[in-house]
């Protein structure tokens with residue numbers, strides 16, 4: 001198989017996939033579960049339960065708060081303790097429904113069997129019905145972006161879907177949750193891809209997997225004999241190949257223009273493998289999004305593991321089960337070392353987009369002192385979006401940044417991959433500074449759109 005990759009930029013961080021061969025296990029149930037009302041891009045969900053209500057696994061806790069929003073279901077059974085605030089992965093206190101866990105009672109209409117349901121055995125599943133079920137199940141992008149999936153399955157009239165591109169890349173170091181899911185639930189993922197193809201009315205799908213997951217490539221290639229319209233695309237190992245634009249470039253050689261363009265503008269509907277699996281479960285098993293695959297890892301963790309974890313489980317519960325927080329200097333991230341966020345609280349719960357908890361050792365987390373930019377251009381070569389990170393950073397750190405200039409320099413195209421910062425020999429905090437500049441520009445764009 002000839003391996004493909006994307007054209008511009010990218011870096012090669014060390015793999016550190018410590019948990020690659022560890023079979024996924026069910027995470028312990030917490031004593032309390034915390035359901036943040038905002039686990040997705042868009043309007044927060046609205047609580048439909050109150051203190052004292054009894055809930056089961058699969059009971060609706062909060063309905064979508066607007067069009068770009070998603071409902072939230074209980075992943076545990078018990079009693080609603082209160083609606084309060086809890087720190088999210090950014091450290092901000094956000095509204096959440098808190099449930100005291102009692103037993104493990106599931107709603108009866110959820111099919112918990114492992115029987116594989118095939119799309120051809122369900123002629124009642126029209127494209128509209130599939131999209132409605134995905135919407136009702138509260139599925140949002142599980143690769144981290146958190147955009148409601150049903151919206152991606154209903155492209156604007158100006159765009160036409162031609163194929164589905166599945167992200168099985170998992171290019172962040174350390175994380176193996178998607179890899180284990182691919183190894184352990186291959187058939188469900190293949191059926192999930194067929195469901196998506198039917199939903200968006202296309203006859204072609206591609207699944208991109210990096211060469212460091214050769215066993216997954218082999219397994220999917222074997223299955224592809226029974227799914228002739230699904231092509232396995234082996235990819236060279238390169239970060240950030242899991243970015244939508246990089247994946248579309250690598251798999252189908254099409255270039256997604258700068259925002260507001262999205263992959264469907266070049267014919268591609270992109271979904272992560274974990275989202276595909278959730279779609280299969282929602283459509284075929286009537287199972288809303290209430291659990292996910294998450295890796296808990298790090299060189300200082302006694303026993304790193306891959307978990308099937310109930311959404312709402314505090315991160316402390318997972319860390320305790322892995323042997324506890326190491327008794328030395330560490331940095332605990334929600335996500336991987338390239339794009340993850342340092343956690344302010346270990347009571348922050350696992351959300352729909354939490355693919356990993358990574359514990360970096362003091363040495364890994366150590367930041368060298370920054371020095372002046374030596375104009376080496378390494379950040380420009382590494383940027384997969386073709387930006388000039390040294391310039392965006394210099395403009396962003398001005399006391400009164402010129403937002404028009406930043407917009408002209410395409411700061412909104414930045415995908416926060418961190419390649420620039422990773423590669424900078426002067427150890428400049430490029431990603432951190434550019435993110436602040438980008439947030440300011442996005443704010444100005446929103447304000448301008450409101451005035452229109």
Ligand code: SF4
Nearest residue numbers: 383414415417418420
């Ligand atoms: S963080 Fe932004 S500017 Fe830096 S390399 Fe990634 S896309 Fe480019």
Ligand code: SF4
Nearest residue numbers: 373374376377379424
């Ligand atoms: S990599 Fe660092 S030192 Fe080199 S041009 Fe970019 S910001 Fe300057």
